[in-house]
Amino acid sequence: MAATTLVNPFREGISLEGATHPVQLVIFGASGDLTRRKLLPAIYNLVQASLAPPAFSVLGFARQKMTDDDFRNLLSQAVAESGEVRVRDAQALERLRERTHYLPGDFQDAGAFATLKTMLDAFDKQYGTGGNRIFYTATPASLYGGIAAQLHHAGLITPPGGDGGFVRMIVEKPFGRDLASAKALNAELLRYMSEEQIYRIDHYLGKETVQNILVLRFANGIFEPVWNRRYVDSVQITVAESIGIEGRGNFYEETGVVRDVIQNHALQLMSLVAMEPPLSFDARDFRAEKIRVLEAIRPIAPDDVPRVAVRGQYGPGSVAGERVCGYREEPNVNPVSLTPTYAALALGIDNWRWAGVPFYIRSGKRLPKRITEIALQFKEAPHLPFRKSQIETPGGNVLALQIQPDEGISLKFDAKVPGPTMRIRAVEMDFTYGETFGSKDASPYERLILDCMKGDQTLFDRADGVEAAWAIVDPILAVWEADTKVAFPNYAAGTWGPPEADELLARDGRSWRRL
Numbered sequence: 001m002a003a004t005t006l007v008n009p010f011r012e013g014i015s016l017e018g019a020t021h022p023v024q025l026v027i028f029g030a031s032g033d034l035t036r037r038k039l040l041p042a043i044y045n046l047v048q049a050s051l052a053p054p055a056f057s058v059l060g061f062a063r064q065k066m067t068d069d070d071f072r073n074l075l076s077q078a079v080a081e082s083g084e085v086r087v088r089d090a091q092a093l094e095r096l097r098e099r100t101h102y103l104p105g106d107f108q109d110a111g112a113f114a115t116l117k118t119m120l121d122a123f124d125k126q127y128g129t130g131g132n133r134i135f136y137t138a139t140p141a142s143l144y145g146g147i148a149a150q151l152h153h154a155g156l157i158t159p160p161g162g163d164g165g166f167v168r169m170i171v172e173k174p175f176g177r178d179l180a181s182a183k184a185l186n187a188e189l190l191r192y193m194s195e196e197q198i199y200r201i202d203h204y205l206g207k208e209t210v211q212n213i214l215v216l217r218f219a220n221g222i223f224e225p226v227w228n229r230r231y232v233d234s235v236q237i238t239v240a241e242s243i244g245i246e247g248r249g250n251f252y253e254e255t256g257v258v259r260d261v262i263q264n265h266a267l268q269l270m271s272l273v274a275m276e277p278p279l280s281f282d283a284r285d286f287r288a289e290k291i292r293v294l295e296a297i298r299p300i301a302p303d304d305v306p307r308v309a310v311r312g313q314y315g316p317g318s319v320a321g322e323r324v325c326g327y328r329e330e331p332n333v334n335p336v337s338l339t340p341t342y343a344a345l346a347l348g349i350d351n352w353r354w355a356g357v358p359f360y361i362r363s364g365k366r367l368p369k370r371i372t373e374i375a376l377q378f379k380e381a382p383h384l385p386f387r388k389s390q391i392e393t394p395g396g397n398v399l400a401l402q403i404q405p406d407e408g409i410s411l412k413f414d415a416k417v418p419g420p421t422m423r424i425r426a427v428e429m430d431f432t433y434g435e436t437f438g439s440k441d442a443s444p445y446e447r448l449i450l451d452c453m454k455g456d457q458t459l460f461d462r463a464d465g466v467e468a469a470w471a472i473v474d475p476i477l478a479v480w481e482a483d484t485k486v487a488f489p490n491y492a493a494g495t496w497g498p499p500e501a502d503e504l505l506a507r508d509g510r511s512w513r514r515l
């Protein structure tokens, strides 16, 4: 009999190779938090490691009045403060500073976009960037569509394949605020550019350990045979944060945990764990499978929301020994706010692989620790030839993929406690990235900006992908927002969420993992 050949989807491998095409990167919202904390350090890293093309320049655009020098100083400060900078290299920083500019302007002002065009055309000549442009929207989500329209009217969006150079737009999350607005935003963007020019970013897909879910599943032959309803009892996905809203009250009041983390980061994790093997890791094959599984998630009927979804909001408490205020006491938060800072969901997937296997997802702010983890709980052995009393730690086999902060994989299984009697206790086999590879990861933004420079959309969302994710959470948001009779706050900062989240699993005879 011919041996079965497993299809290896890693044809090209995942490695950071430099971008070759010259390009100008324009950041809208250049004076904001995301630019300072994430984008500028990532861009510096790309330049320092010679991953950005030699012909490269950066232009910041925002309402705030600043000169080129002010923005360059902001860049230096961002690099100095960032924990994600790998090598401090004064020459590389200077090289980048010299190619960094700033344009103050209003996002509604057509004149500012005309000036932008004049500047970019001039920089093309100065830096040899050949008309290639990436526009990055690090602004409030409500501005993305308007920015695309202004770029179009200023003649800054040329169709792909023309001889004017490439134009790509990186669009931040949250992409819309519900299914209807996400559809409208997709339609608006697609009015001005084609799908292959739009890079919908979710920085979780840029994390090395998130990509490693795929390697674990699809580069090894031993896991896939048990990765299904016959062996898996349930899956838990935790995105826990110990931080609060970090001064982003205005943003968070509008957003809440479902729009901020569940609709995007948590569902990305779920899709990678649950998707079918793609034929390859090119953008078309990979995204098609990822989206297919999101579309197989069982729709939640409004009447079912109370049964499958739990919301929470933190009150005062203490995290890591420090007293912290409740959500309603944070700056720029309504003192009677109903915005959830915690959510737990029980989802099901209607396909052959996962029928009957619950996927429990939880995420929250001000939980006891920062940890992102995916755990597959395997079914118990069909028959145990031991007495119950001999088993000290019931619980069976768990494969836990820890995404952060201590990146690694562990497999829990039962072992015999040494000694003359039969006693059984759970032990863990651990792999940790740090110990094995030692090196510091590329930051997710670095990886994703580089991919965009290279024209690789694999790790970005497609229009129907973001819509599929909104379709899952839409009924939950609608029911919660219509029902204002919720007793918030309902968990103290520094605890694992409201008691109802425990009941959600207890009803199924399960419990959350203690992390």
Ligand code: BG6
Binding pocket: 241, 260, 261, 372
């Ligand atoms: C962002 C959210 O997208 O992700 C933040 O807006 C959240 O609220 C952050 O804290 C979490 O990202 P990470 O990489 O720290 O897990």
